[in-house]
Amino acid sequence: MAGSPLSLCVSNTHIHTLYPSAAPTQIVNLQNLRKEKSRNAARSRRGKENFEFFELAKMLPLPGAITSQLDKASVIRLTISYLHMRTFASQGDPPWSPLLEGDSNCSKGEQETGNHLKRKSLDGFVFVVSQEGRFLYISETVSIYLGLSQVELTGSSVFDYIHPADHVEMAERLGIRPHLRAEAGCHTAPESASSSASTSSLAGTPEPAPSSPHSPADDPPERGFFIRMKSTLTKRGLHVKSSGYKVIHVTGRIRCRPALVPGSTRSVRRPMGLVALAHTLPPSTLNEVRMESHMFVFRVNMDLQVTYCENR
Structure with a gap:
């Protein structure tokens, strides 16, 4: 683990091997320089990765206001769906062609x-x-x-x-x-x-x-x-x-x-x-029902389980 006594000891020994006459202050400076280079490399990788996802999101057939707010998992999911949809459109019978204005390749049926x-x-x-x-x-x-x-x-x-x-x-x-x-x-x-x-x-x-x-x-x-x-x-x-x-x-x-x-x-x-x-299905427009003496009210949920029933 970075920062543990063991790793620090090994790091100091390695630095003393390379620079026998290095002072403790110089050793600390070299360690900080190495950490800074590692952070810069990780920051650069994240920047390149974010740029690729940003470019990929722009290619999706969605408004820019939506693609600019997508996370990486959503970009991958939507990209895979879009590619599958292209295959679905092109390999099906009959194949679908873009319905563009003035496109002579579009059949009348399409x-x-x-x-x-x-x-x-x-x-x-x-x-x-x-x-x-x-x-x-x-x-x-x-x-x-x-x-x-x-x-x-x-x-x-x-x-x-x-x-x-x-x-x-x-x-x-x-x-x-x-x-x-x-x-x-x-x-x-x-x-x-x-x-x-x-x-x-x-x-x-x-x-x-x-x-x-x-x-x-x-x-x-x-x-x-x-x-x-x-x-x-x-x-x-x-x-x-x-x-x-x-x-x-x-x-x-x-x-x-x-x-x-x-x-x-x-x-x-x-x-x-x-x-x-x-x-x-349109919602029911029935608001009032005339209740006769031989009728009672009950209510069921979507599983047809009775959730309410009158005492009578």
């Missing part, structure tokens, strides 16, 4: 799909999930409906943000094989909030399901289902943030890529992930 997504996302949000269950992209409007940020969700596991009871449903829609669902954080039964928070993260990277007569690659690509996603929106009148869930209606398609079967010339379609639109 332009119509892009315009359709823009219109539909006005009252919801768009997201792309890889087959391993990670958000490759999610639109900024997610903050309006769930209170979660685009930067926070991008690159994270979708299973960290949906209700534990809906993990199996999401895994089935993505085509994750049953024996790999535990690695993706899927639970077959609802658990407490503390246990689900520690086990819902994506522990591994599930492999795509192989093409077979009953594989998800042969299923219709359209998807439509309901899940419960976390919401941190402030409840009106309470002025506190709730860690509850909102029911989301998801509609989309599984994006596939062509691939050759090993040892054969036959081509199959491998699922790459899900491109979807999400709409939150």
